[in-house]
Amino acid sequence: MGSVNANGQPAQRSVIRPSPLQIGDFAYRLSITTRWRDNDVYGHVNNVVYYAFFDTVVNRYLIEQGVLDPEGGSVIGLVVETQCHYFSSISFPDNVVAALRVEHIGRSSVCYEIGLFRNDDRVAAAQGRFVHVYVDRATRRPVALPPEWRSVLGHLKA
Amino acid sequence: MGSVNANGQPAQRSVIRPSPLQIGDFAYRLSITTRWRDNDVYGHVNNVVYYAFFDTVVNRYLIEQGVLDPEGGSVIGLVVETQCHYFSSISFPDNVVAALRVEHIGRSSVCYEIGLFRNDDRVAAAQGRFVHVYVDRATRRPVALPPEWRSVLGHLKA
Amino acid sequence: MGSVNANGQPAQRSVIRPSPLQIGDFAYRLSITTRWRDNDVYGHVNNVVYYAFFDTVVNRYLIEQGVLDPEGGSVIGLVVETQCHYFSSISFPDNVVAALRVEHIGRSSVCYEIGLFRNDDRVAAAQGRFVHVYVDRATRRPVALPPEWRSVLGHLKA
Amino acid sequence: MGSVNANGQPAQRSVIRPSPLQIGDFAYRLSITTRWRDNDVYGHVNNVVYYAFFDTVVNRYLIEQGVLDPEGGSVIGLVVETQCHYFSSISFPDNVVAALRVEHIGRSSVCYEIGLFRNDDRVAAAQGRFVHVYVDRATRRPVALPPEWRSVLGHLKA
Numbered sequence: 001m002g003s004v005n006a007n008g009q010p011a012q013r014s015v016i017r018p019s020p021l022q023i024g025d026f027a028y029r030l031s032i033t034t035r036w037r038d039n040d041v042y043g044h045v046n047n048v049v050y051y052a053f054f055d056t057v058v059n060r061y062l063i064e065q066g067v068l069d070p071e072g073g074s075v076i077g078l079v080v081e082t083q084c085h086y087f088s089s090i091s092f093p094d095n096v097v098a099a100l101r102v103e104h105i106g107r108s109s110v111c112y113e114i115g116l117f118r119n120d121d122r123v124a125a126a127q128g129r130f131v132h133v134y135v136d137r138a139t140r141r142p143v144a145l146p147p148e149w150r151s152v153l154g155h156l157k158a
Numbered sequence: 159m160g161s162v163n164a165n166g167q168p169a170q171r172s173v174i175r176p177s178p179l180q181i182g183d184f185a186y187r188l189s190i191t192t193r194w195r196d197n198d199v200y201g202h203v204n205n206v207v208y209y210a211f212f213d214t215v216v217n218r219y220l221i222e223q224g225v226l227d228p229e230g231g232s233v234i235g236l237v238v239e240t241q242c243h244y245f246s247s248i249s250f251p252d253n254v255v256a257a258l259r260v261e262h263i264g265r266s267s268v269c270y271e272i273g274l275f276r277n278d279d280r281v282a283a284a285q286g287r288f289v290h291v292y293v294d295r296a297t298r299r300p301v302a303l304p305p306e307w308r309s310v311l312g313h314l315k316a
Numbered sequence: 317m318g319s320v321n322a323n324g325q326p327a328q329r330s331v332i333r334p335s336p337l338q339i340g341d342f343a344y345r346l347s348i349t350t351r352w353r354d355n356d357v358y359g360h361v362n363n364v365v366y367y368a369f370f371d372t373v374v375n376r377y378l379i380e381q382g383v384l385d386p387e388g389g390s391v392i393g394l395v396v397e398t399q400c401h402y403f404s405s406i407s408f409p410d411n412v413v414a415a416l417r418v419e420h421i422g423r424s425s426v427c428y429e430i431g432l433f434r435n436d437d438r439v440a441a442a443q444g445r446f447v448h449v450y451v452d453r454a455t456r457r458p459v460a461l462p463p464e465w466r467s468v469l470g471h472l473k474a
Numbered sequence: 475m476g477s478v479n480a481n482g483q484p485a486q487r488s489v490i491r492p493s494p495l496q497i498g499d500f501a502y503r504l505s506i507t508t509r510w511r512d513n514d515v516y517g518h519v520n521n522v523v524y525y526a527f528f529d530t531v532v533n534r535y536l537i538e539q540g541v542l543d544p545e546g547g548s549v550i551g552l553v554v555e556t557q558c559h560y561f562s563s564i565s566f567p568d569n570v571v572a573a574l575r576v577e578h579i580g581r582s583s584v585c586y587e588i589g590l591f592r593n594d595d596r597v598a599a600a601q602g603r604f605v606h607v608y609v610d611r612a613t614r615r616p617v618a619l620p621p622e623w624r625s626v627l628g629h630l631k632a
Contacts, residue, residue: 017238033506035530037362041228041355043545047237048209048353055205056509060567070199071517079205080175083241093534191348193372195522197515201387204511214351218409229359251376333554357544363529363553367522386515395521396491399557 020087020124021115026099027156030057034092044089045096051082054114054130057098065152075143077132080109084128090118099124102156108142109133110153178245178282179273184257185314188215192250202247203254209240212272212288215256223310233301235290238267242286248276257282260314266300267291268311336403336440337431342415343472346373350408360405361412367398370430370446373414381468391459393448396425400444406434415440418472424458425449426469494561494598495589500573501630504531508566518563519570525556528588528604531572539626549617551606554583558602564592573598576630582616583607584627 023029032053040046062068062077070076090096097117104111111131115124136143145153181187190211198204220226220235228234248254255275262269269289273282294301303311339345348369356362378384378393386392406412413433420427427447431440452459461469497503506527514520536542536551544550564570571591578585585605589598610617619627 031507032509033504033530035506035526036533037356037364037526037529039357039544040353041357041359042234042236043357046353047213047240048206051206051209052509052511055511056507056566059510063567070513076200078200079244081241081243082205083239085239086237092530093537189349190351191346191372193348193368194375195368195371195514195520197386198511199513199515199517201515206511210351210353213353214349214408217352221409228355250372251379358550358552363556364522364525367525371521392516394516395560397557397559398521399555401555402553 018085018127021113021127022124023097023099023115023117023122025158026101026113026115028057028061028100030060030098030100032056032096032098034090034094034096036092039092044091045094047084047086050084050086050116050126050128053096053098053116054082054084054112054128055079057100057114058112058130058132061100061156062152067146067149067152074137075134075146075149076137077110077134078140079130080133081131082129084126086126087123088118088125090116090125094118100156101158102153103129103158105145105150105153105157107144108135110145112156113158176243176285179271179285180282181255181257181273181275181280183316184259184271184273186215186219186258188218188256188258190214190254190256192248192252192254194250197250202249203252205242205244208242208244208274208284208286211254211256211274212240212242212270212286213237215258215272216270216288216290219258219314220310225304225307225310232295233292233304233307234295235292236298237288238291239289240287242284244284245281246276246283248274248283252276258314259316260311261287261316263303263308263311263315265302266293268303270314271316334401334443337429337443338440339413339415339431339433339438341474342417342429342431344373344377344416346376346414346416348372348412348414350406350410350412352408355408360407361410363400363402366400366402366432366442366444369412369414369432370398370400370428370444371395373416373430374428374446374448377416377472378468383462383465383468390453391450391462391465392453393426393450394456395446396449397447398445400442402442403439404434404441406432406441410434416472417474418469419445419474421461421466421469421473423460424451426461428472429474492559492601495587495601496598497571497573497589497591497596499632500575500587500589502531502535502574504534504572504574506530506570506572508564508568508570510566513566518565519568521558521560524558524560524590524600524602527570527572527590528556528558528586528602529553531574531588532586532604532606535574535630536626541620541623541626548611549608549620549623550611551608552614553604554607555605556603558600560600561597562592562599564590564599568592574630575632576627577603577632579619579624579627579631581618582609584619586630587632
């Protein structure tokens with residue numbers, strides 16, 4: 001979206017490809033079953049579904065750790081940016097290991113990194129970013145991350 | 159994923175937020191109905207669904223223009239990167255206008271930009287990138303974009 | 317599930333196929349765009365997605381008529397049974413017309429019938445039932461349908 | 475859909491509710507992780523998603539048993555009818571056990587019954603039918619079920 005490089009020309013960012021991360025790069029891992037419906041007409045898990053793995057691993061970690069209560073908690077996470085690089089395909093009935101770490105913790109926002117691994121693979125099939133801003137449920141205004149959130153998130157710091 | 163700024167430190171990319179694009183910035187527009195199931199527990203279209211709008215508008219344009227035949231054509235598009243910035247919420251039963259333009263055409267790859275507009279809004283509720291590599295259906299190896307594809311894509315050049 | 321016919325033998329219900337309904341059999345109609353992701357590996361809209369069309373047309377009618385407020389209303393609908401018969405295929409980028417009528421209004425429950433029509437077809441590609449029980453949002457206990465609900469639903473009585 | 479009872483009056487089928495099946499009623503069981511996106515605005519797995527569990531357990535059994543090859547096999551399954559009764563709610567991050575048995579094997583069609591169980595529950599949270607007609611991939615005409623399919627399906631006969 002309009003990023004500009006040092007020469008004042010639009011960056012051809014599609015040329016830049018990160019290297020796939022390793023399973024050992026991540027502190028938290030969740031196994032997720034694929035579903036028949038995940039596959040698209042080309043026989044692979046559709047690109048959209050990868051983001052369903054992303055917000056599943058993020059929210060599950062926060063719920064398991066006791067900080068996020070989607071039904072009644074006063075702090076909820078709204079998504080402001082996501083990104084994914086796709087390296088190799090995953091297909092139903094593969095299992096997916098969604099692996100999570102925290103890149104950056106701000107005052108109200110957290111940038112997570114997620115790697116998706118096919119079955120027992122050690123190298124990511126896809127990886128990306130997921131940026132949450134934490135807001136008050138009622139006002140939907142950003143709140144400073146409570147101390148228990150900071151502690152829980154700190155465990156996943158890259 | 160490991161981008162590094164001029165000082166050799168990891169870029170805090172979550173701080174950088176593009177400005178929302180306008181509906182007039184896009185050459186092709188498609189109206190998409192939202193579905194009850196699109197809303198998540200917070201009452202808004204879930205972040206994952208935005209990418210379903212992305213690949214709908216890209217593929218529909220290519221099919222309408224007669225270049226992509228998902229069932230039998232020799233050239234198919236594989237997704238290698240996607241990204242989305244979320245500015246404001248969309249909720250069922252809103253309509254979404256998915257607007258498309260082409261940022262970059264490479265030898266085998268195309269970087270699309272998509273803006274998503276709520277109902278009659280002129281300013282994007284969300285926008286992002288969608289990078290396709292075009293491959294041979296059988297070998298899944300990149301192919302040089304055929305001339306008719308280049309022509310069809312050229313119409314959407316930003 | 318264990319239904320038994322007059323002879324005390326399990327009913328072979330899979331043999332019984334209803335006849336497709338006509339578009340004229342329905343009082344309310346909603347056009348829904350298909351999405352790339354709706355197609356499965358066989359190139360047709362996946363059977364699961366038909367139910368997303370069902371609950372979209374039901375809830376949209378109730379919201380448009382001003383009786384259902386999913387965010388804050390005191391009465392919400394919980395689904396207790398759904399069923400679909402599939403006659404012919406629908407594929408992205410087809411449009412779907414979801415057509416709605418009411419088969420039965422009980423004290424707290426409503427049985428809807430939905431026909432799904434491909435583009436301008438007059439004969440249903442699929443049709444089915446969708447049974448809602450209306451409950452109090454807080455207690456999740458069935459409530460007697462309020463008069464304005466009965467009126468709105470009565471307009472769609474078959 | 476217009477079913478008529480012995481008195482010539484429309485059957486009030488919404489009144490008939492089967493009893494929930496037990497986990498022990500099923501021969502094949504598959505654990506499926508729920509996803510954040512499965513929950514709808516009321517905080518429970520949306521009714522549509524149950525059918526994604528249905529076709530996941532059916533197709534996974536057929537793939538594991540070596541009879542279904544979705545990419546290249548000559549016989550594929552098309553869905554002609556599905557139905558689900560919902561008894562109690564499931565919510566992310568619950569696990570779901572999808573349990574499968576075969577109610578009826580015809581010449582070309584199979585009627586499956588599926589029970590969905592929340593975590594370690596012994597009583598189904600939901601259950602339903604899923605009817606496949608097996609067809610030739612190319613002609614999409616029904617085929618007589620091959621002997622190896624009959625054998626594999628016979629193992630799940632209720």
